Amino acid sequence: MILEVSPYKAFINISIGCDKSCTFCIVPKTRGDEISIPADLIIQEAKRAVDKGAKEIFLLGQNVNNYGRRFSGDNEKINFSELLRRLSKIEKLHRIRFTSPHPFHMDDEFIEEFAKTLKYVNQCICHSKVEVQKYSKL
Numbered sequence: 612m613i614l615e616v617s618p619y620k621a622f623i624n625i626s627i628g629c630d631k632s633c634t635f636c637i638v639p640k641t642r643g644d645e646i647s648i649p650a651d652l653i654i655q656e657a658k659r660a661v662d663k664g665a666k667e668i669f670l671l672g673q674n675v676n677n678y679g680r681r682f683s684g685d686n687e688k689i690n691f692s693e694l695l696r697r698l699s700k701i702e703k704l705h706r707i708r709f710t711s712p713h714p715f716h717m718d719d720e721f722i723e724e725f726a727k728t729l730k731y732v733n734q735c736i737c738h739s740k741v742e743v744q745k746y747s748k749l
């Protein structure tokens with residue numbers, strides 16, 4: 612679930628698979644239905660990475676901002692904004708990146724959370740047109 616590519620950055624999967632069926636995309640067939648990883652596991656992994664020296668975590672998912680769509684078992688059901696809120700409280704964690712967010716799942720709660728917490732950085736706006744992506748500074 613966690614991939615450490617440098618002592619300062621940790622990649623953490625928060626969801627797997629995709630329920631959409633965009634033309635020519637093989638992901639739904641190869642990775643199956645979208646499922647979210649329980650929040651307590653994600654937070655545990657993030658804390659572990661920070662304890663080992665990570666300054667930044669990178670949240671991964673095909674539709675990362677659709678976090679909370681489906682969980683297995685009786686895991687607590689929270690959405691992406693709430694997950695970000697909880698992660699942002701981790702001391703010594705300076706930056707939270709994520710990809711790929713889907714425009715369809717942008718809502719007011721997410722936009723407000725993103726605007727008020729300086730720790731968040733969106734790596735790219737995938738699933739969008741190139742005209743949108745060219746304004747990304749990252």
Ligand code: SF4
Pocket residue numbers: 629630631632633636637638639673674713738
């Ligand atoms: S949302 Fe992304 S991963 Fe899902 S089918 Fe479309 S392009 Fe593929």
